[in-house]
Amino acid sequence: MGISSIVGTFGIWDYVVFALMLIISAAIGIYYAIFDRGEKTTKDFLIGGRRMTAVPVSLSLTASFMSAVTVLGTPSEVYRYGAMFGVFAFSFLLVVIVCSEVFLPVFYRLGITSTYEYLEMRFNTVVRLCGTAMFIFLTVLYTGVVIYAPALALNQVTGFDLWGAVVSTGIVCTFYCTMGGLKAVVWTDVFQVGIMFAGFLSVITRSMVVQNGFSAIINDSYHGGRLNIWDFDPNPLRRQTFWTIILGGTFTWMGVYGVNQAQVQRYISCKSMFHAKMSLYLNLVGLWVILFCSVFSGLCLYSIYKDCDPWTSQIISAPDQLMPYLVLDILRDYPGVPGLFVASAYSGTLSTVSSSINALATVTVEDLVKPYFKMSDRKLSWTSKGLNLLYGALCIGVAGMASLMDSLIQAVLSIFGVVGGPLLGLFALGILFPCANATGSLVGLVCGLCLTLWVGIGAQLYPQLPEKAMSLSLSTANCNFSFITQAFNKTFPTQLPLLTTAVQDLAAYRPYLADNLYSLSFMYFSTIGTLSVMAVGVTVSLLTGGRKQNLVPGLTLxxxxxxxxxxxxxxxxxxxxxxxxxxxxxxxxxxxxxxxxxxxxxxxxxxxxxxxxxxxxxxxxxx
Incomplete structure (x- = not known):
């Protein structure tokens, strides 16, 4: 099947399905605002009173970072670079084992609310404030990218105003975060992860019907070079190989599940250590299912458009618009189903953004308000709600920066690598090395952050050359270009012209490092950040009397x-x-x-x- 000459549009039933998702999400926030109106403490609002059980927390963990970036970005990544992304199944297994055995026991035993309280207990206040500042910067930047993704889908599929969609995303998330706290976030995530599954299944089922079955899609993918799963090339400059995903991907997602407040806040809200560990292992099953759905959706994309690529034929202006275009193309005769897909992308974003906003408020209250301002618990609860509103507005503003990103997947993993890698290294240093002291941790953190910023900014200024990026071939041989000139005559603001020109001017001159250090796979950003912090931190600690310190029991593994x-x-x-x-x-x-x-x-x-x-x-x- 090639490009259809008739592209569907949003109908009344699509709007109904989409509106129902928003209404139910908001209603959950209202329900918990009323249901828990007698529970006024910040502990109830921020961590659910530590009474959550494994199953809803596991689904919330799955939904929190399986956002619209997954719904839109992963299929596009598979379409362009192949099914190598499926190797993340092994990375997720390693991440869950390490996080449940190394990080979770320490955080849960301490009974902390903010992850960064640990840094003060283990090192000192300065290290804690550095960690808090880095987390706030990382999360606001990441959340901006995630808000932009479904807005792009809505703009592509429905013609909604792009920035109107950005603002509406932030408003809905901020509303139920502020109303219901962590319980509302967790139970909304449970509902939204179901919508994400339904959206994927609708695309996969229809694609298999259109392409005459599973075997035809696999056959097309094989002949198109998309089943390149077992690529063991050790070259670190390759965008995706088995080793970049196993090593780089494991460190990147360990920074998310091991020490990121948004995730840690969920499993420490469980009523026992057993429930906390079970939530991580049950979450692994959800990660695998969503990973399979997103990878297979990418193969469906390739099978359908193998002879007429919508991107290179300029029907769409960015690779991350491929999935919305596919939905319009193959589901136009099924009222409500395009709305279901957009709802799935939107659900992923709502779950992630709400998690981020809730985590930002928690960290600010615990690390920046309570230690320095005397307040009653009731006032702290209202302060938490006000911070939810503040961070919601800030994340909406930052969403404009996402328009500078070429690939959602690369943007998100790069952000986590550059900032999240050094943070992971800082916590690992404290938990795994009893000899580590405050001086070593601070010097290690600065060195690790400088190194990842150097590599990350260099990679943005001097993008990898096409031949090094290893993008697979795309064809326009069977495109009907007379149709293409008329079918999608919209403009999609994917970049800001002035900044784009400046970057292109800088990229015209390529220094020696541009094709070496700056061309390092973005998957490795977190790895080099983590290992550099640990190596420098241990060395400096040993040189500054780390062995002579008297540690309080329970702060190391x-x-x-x-x-x-x-x-x-x-x-x-x-x-x-x-x-x-x-x-x-x-x-x-x-x-x-x-x-x-x-x-x-x-x-x-x-x-x-x-x-x-x-x-x-x-x-x-x-x-």
Missing amino acids: TKEDLTFYHMYCFFKPKDRHEELLDCGVNPKKACGTLNPTFSDGEVDTMEENTGKNNLTFSHDKRS
């Missing part, structure tokens, strides 16, 4: 945090228990007193004694 250690204790004789990991931080415990599984009431809780400036533990059944 211990053997008691690891599930495999509990299993070892359960099956092995007691005289061999102490052969395993000993971090030298917590007092040694006899293995016989440890329960190999977690359940309600069996986790350590930590309380801070601010008067004496130290930390005390209370043990329930395991002490």
Whole structure:
């Protein structure tokens, strides 16, 4: 099938479906505002009173960062570069295992609300404020990209005003965040992840009918070079290979699931350590399903447009408009279904933006308001709601910057790599290395951030040459160009002309590093940021007396945090228990007193004694 001579438009049923999604999302916020009207504490508003269970939290974790960037960007990435993106299934597995075994136990045991409270407990206030500032910058920038994505879809499919759609996205998210807090965000995510699945399935099902089955799509993809999953080329300049995704992708998503406030805030809202860990593992199943749907949608795109690429034939002006165009093309005879797809893209964005806004408010209250301003809990709750409004407006404003990005997937992963990589390295330094001190952490953070900014900005100023980007071939052999000149006579503001000209002028001169360091795959940004912070941090700490510090128990990873250690204790004789990991931080415990599984009431809780400036533990059944 090639480009259709008749392109569908939004009908009344499409608007109805789309409007219902918005109404239900807003209604959830209103429901929790009324249902929890007696719960006025900031703990209830920001982390759900720590009474959430594994299943809704797992779906919320899946929805939070599987946004419109996934719905629109991943199929486009597969269409242009092949199904190598599916290797992320292995990366997600590694990420979930490491996060549930390394980061989650420490954060959950401390009973913190903001992830960055840990940095002050482990290092000092300066390190905490640096981490907080970097998170706010990262999240506002990322959220702007995510808001722009569905607005682009709406503009492509319906002709809605682009910036009107941007503003409406921010307003709806801000509304139910402000009204209902974390509970509204989590349960809205549960609803929205279902809409995302439905949107993908509608496209996949219709594509299989149009192309006469699954085998035809796979056959077209094979002959078009799109089934390039097992590419083991170690060249770090290649955009996507097995190694760039396994190494770079794992570090990038570990920065999201391991230390990002928006995700950590969800699993520490669970009522027990067991529910928190289960939420991560159940979330893995959701990640795999959405990954498969998005990758296969990209193969459907290629199978349908293999002989007439809408992008190179200039029917559309950006690759991320491919999925909305496909929906118009193949679902025009099914009232309401194009609306379902746009609702799925919009749902992904609502879930991500609401998560980000809620996390930004939480971090600001815990790290920048409570330590320096005396307020009643009721006033703090109202302050949290006001911050939701403020950050919602700020993210809408930043969304304009997303118009400078060529690829949504590359933009998002680059942002997480440049800023998120050093942050991941900072937390890993504190959790994994008892010798790390405040001086080493601060120097390591600055060095790691400078390195990733250098590489990231260089990559933007001197884009990778087409032959190095390894984009696969696209054909316009069967395009009807008389139709193309009339079919989509719209303009899509994907770049700001003055800034684009400036970047092109800079790119005209390519220094030596442009085709080496600056051409490094964007997947590796997080890896180099994380490893550089850890390497510099450990070195400087050892040189500045890191071994002489007296650490409070519980701030670094211990053997008691690891599930495999509990299993070892359960099956092995007691005289061999102490052969395993000993971090030298917590007092040694006899293995016989440890329960190999977690359940309600069996986790350590930590309380801070601010008067004496130290930390005390209370043990329930395991002490």
